[in-house]
Amino acid sequence: MPATTPADHPRVERYDPTEVEPRWQQKWEELGLYRTDLRDESKPRYYLLTMYPYPSGDLHIGHWYIKTPTDAIARFRRMHGYNVFFPIGFDAFGLPAENAAIKSGIHPRKWTMRNIENMRRQLRSMGATFDWNAEVVTCEPDFYRWNQWFFLKFLQAGLAYKAMAAVDWCPKDQVVLAREQVEGADRVCWRCGTPVIKRDLEQWFFRTTAYADELLTYEGIEWPEPVRVMQTNWIGRSEGAEVVFRTAPDEHQPGGDELRVFTTRPDTLFGATFMVLAPEHPLVEKLTHPDRRDEVERYRFEARRKTEIDRLSTDREKTGVPLGAEAYNPVNGERIPIWIADYVLLGYGTGAIMAVPAHDERDYEFARQFRLPIRQVIAPRDAERAEEVARRIRGEGVEGSAYVSKAESDVMVDSGEFTGLSSPEGIRAVTHALEAKGQGRSAVTYRLRDYLISRQRAWGTPIPVVYCERDGIVPIPEDQLPVLLPDDYEFRPQGGNALEHHRPFLDTTCPRCGGPARRETDTMDTFVDSSWYWWRYLSPDKEDAPIDRELEERWCPVDQYTGGAEHAVMHLLYSRWFCKALADLGIVKEREPFRRLFNQGQILGADGERMSKSRGNVQDPDELVSRYGADTVRLFLMFMGPWDQGGPWSPTGIGGIARFLDRVWRVTVDPHGREAGDGDGFRAVDAVGKLPGDDDGGTLVDGARSPERTLLSAAHRTLKAVTSDYEGFRFNTMVAKLMELTNLLMRARGTAVAASDEYREAVRLLLLMLAPAAPHIAEELWSRRLAERGEEWRSIHSESWPAWDESLVAAESIELPVQVNGKLRDRVLVPVGLPQAEIERIVLESAKVRAALGGRTPDRVIHVGGRLVNLVVR
RNA sequence: GCGGAAGUGGUGGAACGGCAGACACGCAAGUCUUAGGAACUUGUGCCCGAAAGGGCGUGGGGGUUCGAGUCCCCCCUUCCGCACCA
Structure with missing residues (x-):
């Protein structure tokens, strides 16, 4: 299928993506353009990973939103000379297949494999550069045996x-x-x-x-702040002390049992007026006084019966019952009652707490509820504030509440030998004292549980x-x-x-x-599969080991991972754990799996809800692709807004992208504009590459530059900006800039400028810049261009990314905004690099500026890098 | 309650502390009578004005600055995560 040239056709062809796209997809595949040679060391590596899909049966538009910009990154990197590895696979175990099996009797493997077939086809229709040779399907024995x-x-x-x-x-x-x-x-x-x-x-x-502590370090990885924060919060490290209380003897038990509690506030130990155990705590049975047994049993039964929702709801009134037993406070020997209450969780810390109602909101509420003593042991140093706090704790005033601050300016009161120490000092001193007596030690607790x-x-x-x-x-x-x-x-x-x-x-x-x-x-769990699948891509057929250690060392960590933030504390946390564990077992070298992570946003249904079959708000990409073509869909998704933002799906505006590609087509294959009404004489650009407003009516050139050079200059300026946009994954502005350049070419189309070398060069750059994002049309137009010039065909995707010429990027003249006291009053056209004195002279000639000055002389003139002038008058 | 992100035209969204609204969508008027996603030209933040021009405008209120959508403080709203974590 050699590319046809315009000369072959009596009329200029229209852009027809349905003809162009399958043709190139087939050609790329035949050429093996995207098969990565992992042993090739002649180029720097770039491991680009996108989260593999679950084979639910149909790709929806969200998959396109996730994957096509990632593909643009792959192509962009490849044009920069990287050996890019961009694999794909399927997260193939899981419930939907099994539910389908239960419903219809069809074997989950069959169901899954059929879905994978369909999704392969759909994924291919994106025109993405996936290396299918590296494909991994997790439900295959070759994969799961390594789990x-x-x-x-x-x-x-x-x-x-x-x-x-x-x-x-x-x-x-x-x-x-x-x-x-x-x-x-x-x-x-x-x-x-x-x-x-x-x-x-x-x-x-x-x-x-x-690995809780190492998981908190994020060493050597560039991940979005929100994900790191979520992981950190999830791990929930908290420093404090473990304090050992001993139960007091009574008529039915001898006492002496250890009750360990975790606290972040050992400085409040003198304020502990009771203890609370989780209802499921193992010592409850033993400590419960016979008189209390019925009540305690009833409470424990209720706590078990309650749903998690009831039990955890914060605004619920506190409940609990006393065991009828007491414990000794290790710092002062005081006897305090032991209760059980469901606000204490068995799974956190030791499942038991010392309650300090004056300095803990929950304990305060509980103490109020059951009329238990509240004893203040921390107070602000400032006397006036201390009085206020004391009243607040006593509940005299508007509303009572605990005082929880542990600032340097808070001091311990009524705390024996520790009285007078600041709260931070107190934490250290009390912990130390307990340690010396063997009644406690400093301790760290995590919210994280084992997987x-x-x-x-x-x-x-x-x-x-x-x-x-x-x-x-x-x-x-x-x-x-x-x-x-x-x-x-x-x-x-x-x-x-x-x-x-x-x-x-x-x-x-x-x-x-x-x-x-x-x-x-x-x-x-299927998250076990996804905790290591990217290593398997490197050697999917390896039989003697899960991971090829040599390739792991060469290709890991993954250079760039893209996927949704919804996996922040699941997949992304498990994967980091796996990596550290495997590193310690000597199976891999790197301790972090993904060097850079980017969380793209999520496409919601038109109703603003998550897309799902049950809601009936799923957008099928096939339909859009057959109507507009893959390139249009790709660009539309990139153009919608910032990639990390996502948003509700709406096809509004996709026609604008189709028109844009149509214009790209026309400025390339038909620069002389055979259609009537196209091109009404070249109107040059201003210094920032924008078309002049129509109010100025005439043609405008950039300084001494000819219209041709002005056009070329705009193309180079676009190249510089577009390069930086690709690097920063700012695809929406990247597309906008390509539109601007195309609009400019449309202006030149049908004029003498369109016959110039500069015009052709601008088109060449446009195609190269478009290639990563809209690979098919770029390839088609590129091949036509080569044919027209009699050059041998070579894929645009094997071309190098062009370099811009700084001297062309720089403008020769600028429409300089002039402000008076910060308010815009006029714009004057000046050559770039004009001395400030000259600029001031020109500016002061402006009638509008003079009117704004009202006869006054500026006290100060602020020049902003030749980009703006502000005249300041008193 | 705690933590995070964000509030800009009718809409999606642009804007190194320096021309707010790029680029699109939509809408309006026009050109050409047009094979079929028509194309092209022009206009389009709000208010006053025929126009020239002027005033006001980035959730609200203060502040820093020659200059604030952008930086600082307070408040409001929305979304996301966590939620009695001792």
Whole structure:
């Protein structure tokens, strides 16, 4: 399909993307233009990664919004001489396939593979430069066997373990969820939005908390601030002290039990007037006084029954019951009562607190509720403020509340030998004193929990262990991997894990003793797949190891990752953890997976809601592509607004992009404008590359520059600006600048200027600049241009990015804005580089300026780099 | 409540502390009578004015500055994340 030249046609062809685009896509594929040779060291590497899609069956416009600008980056980098690696794959395990299986009886593998087929076609229609040779599909045994391999390594290293825990369970998906996967104040499943409930189950975990501190460092990575903040908050490191209280003896128990609490405020220890345990705390049983048993049992039962929503709601009144037992405060030996209350969570800290109502809002509320003593032990140094605070704590005044400040200007009061110390000093001193007596130590607590990976689902990576009657939990030896999923399991309409009913899978023998054993039926969360898939792209067929270490060292960390911020505390956090764990196991070298991250925004439905089939607000890209062509859709998505912003979908304005490409077509293939009405004589540009307003009527040239040179100068100026826009992912302004240049070429079209070398050079630059964003039309016009000049064909995408000429970028004359006292009064045309004295002379000649000055002489004249003049008068 | 991001024409959005509204959409008038996403020209922030011109304008209020959409302080609104985390 050699490119046709205009000469072959009696009339000038119209731009027809439906003819142009498939033709070039086929050609690129034939040439293998985007197959990356990972061993090629002649060029610098650039690993560009876009989050791989879930094969739901159809691509929607959001996928285009995510992927086509990333493709433009790939092409832009390639033109800069990088060896670009831009792979794609499929996140192929997961619930929708299994739900489809339950509904229709079709095997999840079949369903998934059929969807992948369709999505491959759709992804190809983008005209993106994905290297399909590196494709990874996570539901293939070749991939998931390595999940099992990693699991065994983690198990060995103590980074994977099984434990009983109160976990979040989604009743609809019939599956447990990791803490990160429960969202919002109403505690719903991240996938289906159903409120979760708590269940006590034995589950598999990855020890993410082992790397909590390193995960807080972000060393050597450039990530958006919001994501780093979210991760930091999620990890929730908090420094303080663990304090040991001892229970006091009474008539039914001897006392002496240790009650450990975590506090960030050891300086308030003298203000502890009671203790609170989580209702599930293991010591509750033992400490409860027989007289209190009924009440305590009732409370614990209620707490369990309550949904997470009820229990966690902040505006709910505090509830709790006393155990009828007491503990000694380690600093003063005072006996204080022990309560249970559901505002204390078993899963955080030690599941028990010392309550200091004067200096903690929650304890304050609780103390008020149950008329427990409130004792102030911290006060502002300033006497007047101290009085105010004291009244506030006593609740005398408008409203009572705790005083929680721990500033340097706050001092300890009524605190024995510590009285008078500032709050920060007190924290150190009290901790130290406790440590000396063996009654406490400084401690750090995290909000982060270990990553719960077990899923009670059949369509996922089998967890490679068996349960042996004799040997208990036995891992499958490495050389017996993979544990394969059956091809014939039966899905029951009522749901549940089909593996549990599959005898051949279930019944096995113990690898250790050879006796009968039962296989683990839980599978791994799909975020395990996405925690390492980018390494697999480097060597998808490697059989003796998951990751090619040599290629990992050469290509990692990923240079640029693009994807949505919704994964901030899930995928992006798990991936960082995985990387650190693998680095410590010697499997990879780098400790961070993604050097730079960019979060593009999200395209919402026209209704402003998230696009989903159930809402019926999904925009199908195929329809747009067949109507307008891929290039128009690509550019439209880039032009919509800043890439990190997203927004509701609206096709309004896509016609403007189509018209733009049509103009690009015409200024290239038909510079002389055969159509009537085109081009009405060349009207030059002003110094900033804008068309002059029509009010000035005449032609304007840039200083002594001819119209031809002015045009060329505008093209170079555009090149400089567009280069910087691509680098900063500012695609919307990039497109706008290409439009400006095209509009300028339209002005020149049909005039003598259009016959000039400068015009042709401006068109050449335009095509090169357009190539990353609208690859098909750029390639087509490029090939026509080459044919016209009798040059041999070479893809525009193999061309080098052009360089601009600074002398051409610089304007020769400028319309200088003149302000009087900061208000714009006139503009005067001056040559660039005119001495300030000369400028002032010209400016003062202006009638408008003189009128604004009203006969006064400027006291000061401010020159802003030859770009603006401000006359200041008193 | 805490943390983050953001508030600019009818709309999407531009603007190193220096001409607010680039570039588009939409709308209006016009040219050409037009094979089919028509194309092209012109206008389009608001108010006064026939025009020239002037005034006002970036959520609100202060401030810094010759000059503020941009920097600082206070307030309001929207979106996102966390949410009794001791």
